[in-house]
Amino acid sequence: MVGRSCGTDVADHPDAGVDGGVDAHDGGAGVAVRAGRDAEDPASVLGGLAVRGGGPGGGVGGGEGDGVVHDRHVTVERMSLFLPGRVVVFDYGEVISRTPHGAWDTLVAMTGVPADELLPVYRERRHDLDRGDLSVLDYWRAIGARTGRSWTVTDIHRFWAVDFTGWFEVEPETLAVVEELHDAGTRLAMLSNAGFDFGDPYRRSPMGSLFETVVVSAEEHVLKPDPSVYRTTCERLGITPEQMVFVDNRAENAAGADAIGAVGHHYTSPTALRTFLQELAARTAEGAPA
Secondary structure (H helix, E strand, O other): OOOOEEEEOOOOOOOOOOOOOEEEEEOOOOEEEEEOOOOOOOOOEEOOEEEEEEOHHHOOOOHHHOOOOOOOEEEEEEOOOOOOOOEEEEOOOOOOEOOOHHHHHHHHHHHOOOHHHHHHHHHHHHHHHHOOOOOHHHHHHHHHHHHOOOOOHHHHHHHHHHHHHHOOOEOHHHHHHHHHHHHHOOEEEEEEOOOHHHHHHHHHOOHHHHOOOEEEHHHHOOOOOOHHHHHHHHHHHOOOHHHEEEEEOOHHHHHHHHHOOOEEEEOOOHHHHHHHHHHHHHHHHHOOOO
16 A cells, blocks of 8 residues: 555553553544554554554554554555546536635625626526637626626726636645645646636646646637547547546536546545545556446
């Protein structure tokens, strides 16, 4: 197993009870490890962490069933997120980024358009923006026309600044998974339904350093889940669809990746994402089909 490890001494611990168990805590990882008579499997996995005992006998637990912890060292290893031969491709909005509820509230106040009137047309015309059929200026003018408002370029620039920056508040747990994948040696890319204005900020941000390539729908004039945009991403990466793992918060977009032979994952939370990737990494290491 590949991973970072830290040692915890558990023998003669004052918290050892009648069951021979010791709660040993790793302060760096915030992980509790149970060792003693109930630690029957010296390589058990707890919450994505492998627990291994060292010392005489090569295991954790008592000798001869006496319930005494004889080993002096417990090693905790975070399971590797290395996926050799694959590229994990991430959606951005509401996967790496958080849903920009605060920015939407600000836009409602700035535009003077009620939320139940503004947000439906904001989302509807977003498809045209993300396909590259509308500029940012024309996008907001289209929203104004639908809601009976007329805004100056200055107004629209202010709206855009709030909307644009709202999408750059990230979900730190998800971005941490992305960074772990990168640091483990897994190839990464991004495929996002987004307007022209997002392409360079994606690529030039600190986050962008983690990705080999960033494919933006407006630049390709096609939206997920159209099969062609997944194939374009594979071509840019020099891989077959079967080598791509695609993560998206929309089930239809994950299914679109499945449809071309890739592995699609419908993102629901950072925890579920980590579990999915750990299981996939384990199957890959064993040579089993994904």
